[in-house]
Amino acid sequence: MFSKFETTMASVKHGGRRPVPLGRTFDPRSIAIVGASAEPGAISHFVLSNLERHGYQGELYLISRNRTEINARPCLKSLQEMPSGVDVVVLCIPEAGVMDAVRTCVEKDVGGVVIFASGYGEAGEEGRARQDALAAVARDSGLVLIGPNCMGYGNYCVGVPVTFEPLVPLNRLAERQGISIVAQSGAMAINMRDAMLARWLPIAKVASTGNEAGVSVEDYVAHYIADGSTSVIGIYAEQIRYPELFLTLAEQARSARKPLVLLMPGRSARAKKAAASHTGALAGDHATITAVLRGAAVVVVETQDELYDVLAVLSRYPRPQIGGTAVVTGSGAIKNLSIDFAEAVGLSLPEFAEGTVNALTEMLPDYAVVENPLDYTTVLLRDPKIVGRLIDMVIEDSHIGSLVATLISGPEQGQKAKALTMVPALANRVKPTILVALGDSWPLCEEFVGAVRDGKVLLFRSLERALRTLNIVHAHAADVERAARRDMKLPDVQALPSPVPSNGIFAEFEGKQWLSRIGLNVPAGRLATTLDEALDIASVIGYPVVLKAQASELPHKSEVGGVKVGLADPAALSHAWDEINGNIAAYRPNVRLDGLLVEAMGSKGLELIVGARRDEAWGPVVMVGLGGIWIETLKDVRLIPPGLLLEDIVSELRQLKAAPLLNGVRGSSAVDVRAIARVVQALGAQMRANRNIVEVDVNPLVAYPDNVVALDALLVCQRD
Numbered sequence: 001m002f003s004k005f006e007t008t009m010a011s012v013k014h015g016g017r018r019p020v021p022l023g024r025t026f027d028p029r030s031i032a033i034v035g036a037s038a039e040p041g042a043i044s045h046f047v048l049s050n051l052e053r054h055g056y057q058g059e060l061y062l063i064s065r066n067r068t069e070i071n072a073r074p075c076l077k078s079l080q081e082m083p084s085g086v087d088v089v090v091l092c093i094p095e096a097g098v099m100d101a102v103r104t105c106v107e108k109d110v111g112g113v114v115i116f117a118s119g120y121g122e123a124g125e126e127g128r129a130r131q132d133a134l135a136a137v138a139r140d141s142g143l144v145l146i147g148p149n150c151m152g153y154g155n156y157c158v159g160v161p162v163t164f165e166p167l168v169p170l171n172r173l174a175e176r177q178g179i180s181i182v183a184q185s186g187a188m189a190i191n192m193r194d195a196m197l198a199r200w201l202p203i204a205k206v207a208s209t210g211n212e213a214g215v216s217v218e219d220y221v222a223h224y225i226a227d228g229s230t231s232v233i234g235i236y237a238e239q240i241r242y243p244e245l246f247l248t249l250a251e252q253a254r255s256a257r258k259p260l261v262l263l264m265p266g267r268s269a270r271a272k273k274a275a276a277s278h279t280g281a282l283a284g285d286h287a288t289i290t291a292v293l294r295g296a297a298v299v300v301v302e303t304q305d306e307l308y309d310v311l312a313v314l315s316r317y318p319r320p321q322i323g324g325t326a327v328v329t330g331s332g333a334i335k336n337l338s339i340d341f342a343e344a345v346g347l348s349l350p351e352f353a354e355g356t357v358n359a360l361t362e363m364l365p366d367y368a369v370v371e372n373p374l375d376y377t378t379v380l381l382r383d384p385k386i387v388g389r390l391i392d393m394v395i396e397d398s399h400i401g402s403l404v405a406t407l408i409s410g411p412e413q414g415q416k417a418k419a420l421t422m423v424p425a426l427a428n429r430v431k432p433t434i435l436v437a438l439g440d441s442w443p444l445c446e447e448f449v450g451a452v453r454d455g456k457v458l459l460f461r462s463l464e465r466a467l468r469t470l471n472i473v474h475a476h477a478a479d480v481e482r483a484a485r486r487d488m489k490l491p492d493v494q495a496l497p498s499p500v501p502s503n504g505i506f507a508e509f510e511g512k513q514w515l516s517r518i519g520l521n522v523p524a525g526r527l528a529t530t531l532d533e534a535l536d537i538a539s540v541i542g543y544p545v546v547l548k549a550q551a552s553e554l555p556h557k558s559e560v561g562g563v564k565v566g567l568a569d570p571a572a573l574s575h576a577w578d579e580i581n582g583n584i585a586a587y588r589p590n591v592r593l594d595g596l597l598v599e600a601m602g603s604k605g606l607e608l609i610v611g612a613r614r615d616e617a618w619g620p621v622v623m624v625g626l627g628g629i630w631i632e633t634l635k636d637v638r639l640i641p642p643g644l645l646l647e648d649i650v651s652e653l654r655q656l657k658a659a660p661l662l663n664g665v666r667g668s669s670a671v672d673v674r675a676i677a678r679v680v681q682a683l684g685a686q687m688r689a690n691r692n693i694v695e696v697d698v699n700p701l702v703a704y705p706d707n708v709v710a711l712d713a714l715l716v717c718q719r720d
Contacts, residue, residue: 018245025088026153031162032110033063035093036064036067044164047162050164050166061083062074063082084109085108087111089110090116091115092164095120106141112146112215114152116164117148120213139214146214149211150210151163165186165190181235192236200452201312205224212241217241218246221246222249225258233253259297262293262301264286292615292618306472310476320474321401324399324401328391328394330379345471353398356397374394403434415444419448423451423457427456434458486643486644491685491686493689497513504694506717507552509595522709523599526597533595543573545599547565549593551592561583562583564576564580581596606626607700607702610698620693622687623637623639624653640680669704683698
């Protein structure tokens with residue numbers, strides 16, 4: 001049953017929320033620092049120093065009860081002395097004084113406030129109440145409230161770092177566009193920014209949201225999508241608070257060609273608990289969220305390394321192609337390792353086109369094997385320029401979507417030579433290209449590093465990370481095209497059985513009637529309320545038959561002796577009738593049966609499970625997997641967002657670990673995969689069309705060479 005694989009979704013859906021405008025916050029003409037201090041270790045000292053070091057040119061107001069001036073700047077005694085209409089007020093004060101300061105900011109028509117103080121939602125119920133009170137003031141007044149419990153933000157396009165993190169002056173955005181970052185953790189915001197700067201990649205904007213009493217991740221994402229200086233958006237979120245809004249923004253980001261790269265903890269039960277205690281947020285079902293977000297073409301990564309690496313690649317190549325990767329190396333060992341690891345992560349290494357093979361054959365020595373991965377042997381030593389020509393040929397091959405070139409770092413002299421020959425060949429490519437300098441942490445000389453930096457070539461030190469990253473990048477390219485193809489038209493709603501039982505669970509026979517109406521095959525049979533009716537039904541559909549007890553209170557009939565199979569004749573049916581009724585009377589005496597379902601015995605086929613559930617916050621998703629040990633032991637399932645075309649659902653089915661069974665093994669016949677896909681498609685469509693459906697389980701769905709049949713069904717709905 002589908003619910004075996006779900007965890008309780010505690011997030012609340014906030015429909016209709018609109019993004020908070022952040023333009024005035026990110027480009028403020030005036031900033032006030034409350035709690036200003038000249039003490040070197042004070043938070044306000046770091047904020048002021050950052051602004052001064054970065055040459056902030058706007059009006060700057062310092063508010064201090066104890067000082068008349070700091071750094072030759074005059075101080076005001078209180079917020080009341082501050083002029084009205086200041087764009088941003090930074091509260092460097094303890095929690096006890098925050099609420100009064102926020103109310104004063106509202107009175108003074110302040111654009112936004114930044115609250116560093118902790119002691120709110122992350123600190124228990126009392127803290128949550130204080131946070132809710134702040135949120136209410138911001139909501140009622142329109143004040144942009146950032147935090148509490150945050151590290152602030154930075155606009156590196158114009159040099160405005162509103163944070164207490166001590167910052168050396170960062171180069172302002174020199175390129176037309178850069179990476180923008182938002183994180184619910186201040187540490188992760190710093191980590192993401194520094195990882196990109198270490199690769200000489202341009203940073204546009206960075207924000208730490210903290211507890212999100214006012215401004216949330218979604219608001220920053222909305223701002224970045226509309227921001228001309230942003231090319232790709234990196235997100236660390238322990239919870240997406242407004243799923244409906246986030247999915248709308250994901251669609252806007254896809255249209256704007258600005259990839260969203262998201263790392264969200266919560267795959268393990270322990271991680272979910274940690275996430276909740278860190279931000280006062282409640283995490284959702286990670287697998288469901290991932291499936292829905294992938295359907296919206298959001299790149300959901302699993303590790304920090306993936307976050308940094310994918311952001312780096314997409315910052316240079318925000319619209320990669322669907323396809324596979326070519327590996328160009330001068331080492332047979334690296335060639336072999338590339339093959340193994342690409343297979344392990346699922347990355348395609350396509351064959352070269354015939355024209356490429358012919359051209360490479362003429363260029364390389366006779367003993368070279370012209371294939372992908374390509375080992376160009378020792379030709380680099382004889383003719384350093386040849387590698388550039390090889391890369392040109394390979395990257396232009398229509399079969400190739402990206403390229404990894406590896407080199408042995410080696411001594412400084414060799415690095416300088418490669419800087420002159422190999423690095424330029426990788427610069428200014430349309431398709432993603434990565435240079436892997438092997439040797440782990442072996443130092444790279446300044447001339448080599450400078451060539452990589454100036455050529456804007458992506459440099460990795462790990463072949464495995466490079467291949468894993470490109471696999472994610474190409475999967476994202478496929479997700480983008482798939483999202484553009486999704487059919488989001490709502491079908492006609494097929495009427496549910498009526499009335500809905502008090503527990504929301506329909507008996508199997510009612511669920512199957514509904515499945516039949518949406519186009520699924522179910523076994524021949526009917527509900528019988530007497531033994532004579534059961535015998536008449538069996539005589540019409542033919543023996544052997546199955547007999548099942550039917551009641552809303554019996555979703556798991558076999559556990560109480562409510563199912564008998566393989567009944568070959570009237571005598572066996574009569575005996576089973578009495579036995580089932582006796583079992584129910586003994587084990588569930590308070591259950592009133594609707595009757596017993598008499599059905600034709602299904603023939604042997606490939607058993608699958610197909611289910612659909614409605615996540616409270618994220619909406620519907622469909623699950624499909626092979627039955628038996630595959631589902632129980634290996635948890636071999638795919639979660640599929642509704643609206644996919646049939647071909648895309650078939651592609652998802654082919655990614656099951658047990659997918660070879662679909663093609664037939666050891667003498668068994670291949671099954672009708674498109675018929676399975678039609679079931680997935682139909683369930684997803686009805687889940688979208690009818691919000692009253694909570695869960696559907698078809699277990700098993702038996703697949704045959706020419707059709708599929710639902711042998712059991714569970715339909716759960718909410719009452720109006």
